[in-house]
Amino acid sequence: MKPSAFAYHRPGTVDEAVATLAGVGDDGKVLAGGQSLVPMLNMRLAAPAHLVDVNRVDGLDEVRVVDDGAGASVRVGAAARHTDVEHDAEVAAVLPLLRQALEHVAHPTIRNRGTTVGSLVHADPAAELNAVLALLGGSVTLRSTTGSRVVNASELVTGPMQTCLRPDELATEAAFPVPQGHTGTAWTEVSRRAGDYAVCGVGVLVTVDDELRVRSARAAYVSMGPVPEVLDLTEPVAGIAAGGARPDEWAAAGRLATARLEPDDDIHATAAYRGHLAGVLTARAARAAAERAVARAGDTTGAST
Known part of the structure; x- marks a missing residue:
């Protein structure tokens, strides 16, 4: 099929872009990478x-x-393309979670054209980057002819493929905060085929204290609800030795995730299967993140791992 007829605008500045959006109103769409919009x-x-x-x-x-x-x-x-973020050495050094998640976004060909901010405002419930932004407590800057505003991740996505952006606003930048302290991260997911949307995906952030015991743990999930789900996993794992914890200790975090998440059935998986995956993947990712936090404790660069 071919798209219906449209007028094409190619602004050269942000001011021109937002002026155009203000002029066309609800009849306009922003084209960046186009990997979701063009299909x-x-x-x-x-x-x-x-x-x-x-x-x-x-x-x-x-x-x-x-x-x-x-x-x-x-x-x-x-x-900025996904691949620009994924392969930026400075970004990988200070915030490895971005690369860890981006490696699971579709295929390299898609990442070569798709944009990180475009993915965020597309707001697909299976999109990794929205979960990463939510887990880190990040934000997106929106510009219009009347000024700019910064929207927190918790306010950005209002439903499946729905955001709080007004028709006259352009998302110009996303900010992903770098976790402080001895913090490690991990991303893992299960999909039917490599590059497919995840049946369940989870990113975990674990912080340890100076004695290398877990101080806090959080996780964010994709394909488990209409918006990114963020859980505090600290209670069942607080105080355990991050570098030498037994598998059953991490399994407690998985059981918490399974109990709190409420996925739906669809053509790809049952809710029960998604819940099972959430538990298994949470324990696996939490253990990997904790091990990286321990490694971070001996690193003096100031980066998370």
Whole structure:
């Protein structure tokens, strides 16, 4: 199939882009990587009258690590490709979770064109990056002709493929905070085939104290509900020796996840199977994250692992 007719706009600056969006209103869609939007256009699941292409907007393709005094964060511009983030050595050094998750996003060909910010505002319940942003307590900057605002991850996604963006707003940048202290991360998921959307995916962040015992643990999930699910796993694992914990100690975190998550049945998996996967993957990822936190404790670079 072919998309329905639309007017094509190619602004050169953010001001031009937001002015165009303000002018076209509900009839406009932003085109960045296009790896989700273009198939939807071709299948006529989306039929905007105007496409606003931001690929040539100055400054939107930047990927940088910023420390504003309150803590470091990875800032990703709206036109930056997944592969730009995945293979950035500085980003991988300070926030490995981004690379850990991005390795599971579709295929390299898709990551070469798809954009991280575009994935965030597409808000697919199976998208890894929304869960990463939620787990880290990150945010997205939105611009319009009336100014800019910063939206926290917890407020960004309002439902499956729904966000709080207004039609006249452009998401210009995402900020992924770098965890502090002796912190390790891990991402794991199960899909029917390599590159498919996950049946269940989980990212875990574990922080240990100076005695290498678990101080806190959190996890975020994809394909387990209409929006990213974030759980505090600290209670069942607090105080255990992160480097030498028994498998049954980590299994307690998995049981907590299974008890609290409420996935639905669909054509890919039953709710019971998804719940089982959540438990197994949570324990596995928590153990890996804790081991990396222990390694981080001996690292003086200030990066998480």
